[in-house]
Amino acid sequence: MPAPISSSVQAARQRLADQLKELREDAGLSGRELARRAGWSAGVAKVSRIEHGHRPISIEDLRRWCEACGISEQRTAELLAELRAVATMWTTYKRLHRAGLRRAQESVRSDFEEVTLLRSYQSRSIPGLLQTEDYTRAALDTVRREENLASGDADLDAAVVERMDRQAVLRRPGKRFVYVVEEDVLWYRPYPRTVHADQLRHLRAVATGSLPSVVFGVIPRTVDRRGNRPREAFIINDEALVTIELVSGYLRITTSDEVAVYVKAWKGLQSLATRGPGAAALIDQALDDLTGSG
Missing domain, CATH: 1.10.260.40 (lambda repressor-like DNA-binding domains)
Structure with a gap:
């Protein structure tokens, strides 16, 4: 550990x-x-x-x-x-997926159902609530293969349905979701090119206002980031819970002093991000390179 x-x-x-x-x-x-x-x-x-x-x-x-x-x-x-x-602070992915992919997705659903303000920083992949169905399927299938899970295709299909159904929270009144990703996330391509192209088009729509409850920002590669180095991926739920994504599992923090550390880090990272047309322009650059239309 x-x-x-x-x-x-x-x-x-x-x-x-x-x-x-x-x-x-x-x-x-x-x-x-x-x-x-x-x-x-x-x-x-x-x-x-x-x-x-x-x-x-x-x-x-x-x-x-x-x-x-x-x-x-x-x-x-x-x-x-x-x-x-x-x-329950530390959960390995092996333990999380012990009962299958669908059960793993269901086990964290309440975190998204109950939150009022969710702030997410991602340095490795597309945030789950903003993933397309094909991207989610590819991501969960990769988990299945990397962890040698016994889950069959039916479990994978059910897990994808659960993840997609969870996205309904993005349209519920009284909730707000603020995302910041490193620009490199737009360029990582672990899945088929068509999957990434569709995912980038979806992110562009989100960045330009297709989901009123969502703010999507991108930290440009070229930004002056002194004092705000890249971090491990994390999510803050209402300043009450921080979930930190690590290679072998995830950590859940609820103590106020530690939560405050991540809130401070979040504010610094968010200050570097460009939103709206600026974020859309960075997405377009990655999409043009991917599709050869640049």
């Missing part, structure tokens, strides 16, 4: 561990006494490993910890919710 992933997850685990330690101390319990009340044969060693973040606590152990400390049901529920959030 790359350092940024492990450090973020470990920091979240330690925040929870620190709270558990405070609960024990506030209850006036030693580690040995807590372990005795919880019925742990490992004794104080287990308590120490949990409090130092060396051992993730289970749901059952957290319940026992709270019971031993005399914690209210409401506070216990809050800690359980935090534990579940920590447990």
